[in-house]
Amino acid sequence: MNIDDTLDLNRKPAAFAPAAGNVASTTIHTDDAGLETGQFTIPSQSDRMPAYMAKPAGESRPLPIVIVIQEIFGVHEHIRDICRRLAKQGYLAIAPELYFRQGDPSAYDDIGQLFKELVSKVPDSQVMADLDHTAHWAATHGGDGQRLAVTGFCWGGRIAWLYAAHNPQLKAAAAWYGKLVGDKTLTTPRHPVDMAKELVTPVLGLYGAQDTGILPEHIDAMRRALSAANAKAEIRVYPEAGHAFYADYRPNYHAASAEDGWRRMLQWFSQHGMSGDGK
Template identity: 50%
Template sequence: MPKVETGRFAAAVLPVTAQTIRTDGMGLEAGPVSIPVDGFQMPAYRAAPAGGRNLPVVLVACEIFGLHEHIADVCRRLARQGYLAIAPGLFARHGDAGAYTDIPRLIAEVVGKAADEQVNADLDATVAWAGTQGGDTGRLGITGFCWGGRTAWSYAAHSAAVKAAVAWYGPVARSYHAGDATVIERAARIQAPVLGLYGAADGGIPVDTLAQLEAALKAAGNTACEFVVYPDTPHAFFADYRPSYRKPQADDGWARCLAWLRRNGVA
């Protein structure tokens, strides 16, 4: 079973860039954990203020590259804001996403096997585990990137416990697993406020699909969602370890993410 290795980046993204952000764990309880899900021990990464109790909980959904150091660092950043942040290994049943260098193979052999039903059940188990580890699951948020951005939308449609979600450049008009509905098709089930952060120059997520989702949400009575589309900005603009990183947009998006969680009861 794949393990969480602190400091390890996914093979597909090496070498990482010099601008990579590294958040230390001083004053935090941070590191790999194991979460039981129907007899399966799912690897995860957890970060929280040391000794913290009754902490608001934020789930962190990974990119297609799995649970690697960038996602762990996001958890530590959230912990420094007072959250119990947990990134579950949602691909762990299917292989080690971090070991792949060929992205089409990675999607076909690992990512595409993680159906929404399994992912949502894994996230439900993560929430239950958080409640035994000093987390206040009545203040539950989720954020995610790329595949994880779509997962943030999907989990908001699945779980009424979600108070707020932040989706970073998650596709809304396509799914990764055959048979899974798109976010647009699930719009009527999304009741939580979701903030969508996107780049206008993202070739894989046409801006018109975001307009379609916004219209579907409003038609279903959800007027609490917001979209921010940054001009001339590519996919993965938050990924500081990759050349796609755009610091001004990433910093603005992070500030919006934190404000959105707090404004909507995850604080």
């Protein structure tokens, strides 16, 4: 594939992140038949940010855009596969590598070390700006800037909430098991529960009741904040699911919850003007 000279031919295809552990037998692989896929670099804040994109092949019409926000493990094979799944539904799906200035998540085989040495150093303000540049780039490379959504997983689930309060051009957002409360630091000065009143985008939150890091009281606090703000948001909690229940390459995967969450996300997008073209 060769959309233009931003195609990055020097980057190796992403495998699964070492810090995520052994790849489970439940792993789903989505092929690229009927798709255009590739690794690109996006101009952002005087840098060139790597990103993976997938979209239906041969489409001349501008396509609805979904920005896929990475897990803590970065834009590894699972996130790329999610882009292909969305492309099969008629979307231009793009996943920017939001840690690229701080380091390479594929260099870590321990999740604690990955968080301490890399992820904790990534400022929310930097991420918001990089997502803005991603949206602009996608809208000038086959996407429809008037039909823009985000979805994020784990670390990216929290970011999806924040971006829904940041960008008024978003039509919809879906946050998968994203952290809702937490300690405030220089890099993470606010959390979703603090920003409920600022939401300008309808958000679907998808959570597992067995998640040991996102507790029922955290979800209750977020629901109260959303209700007080009269925000357009809905939170779905799956009783039998834990954290990362959509991650089919991990033992956390809970197929029934994952399938229902995916269906609800697509319905949410459609409900808010983000139907995949021709799907």
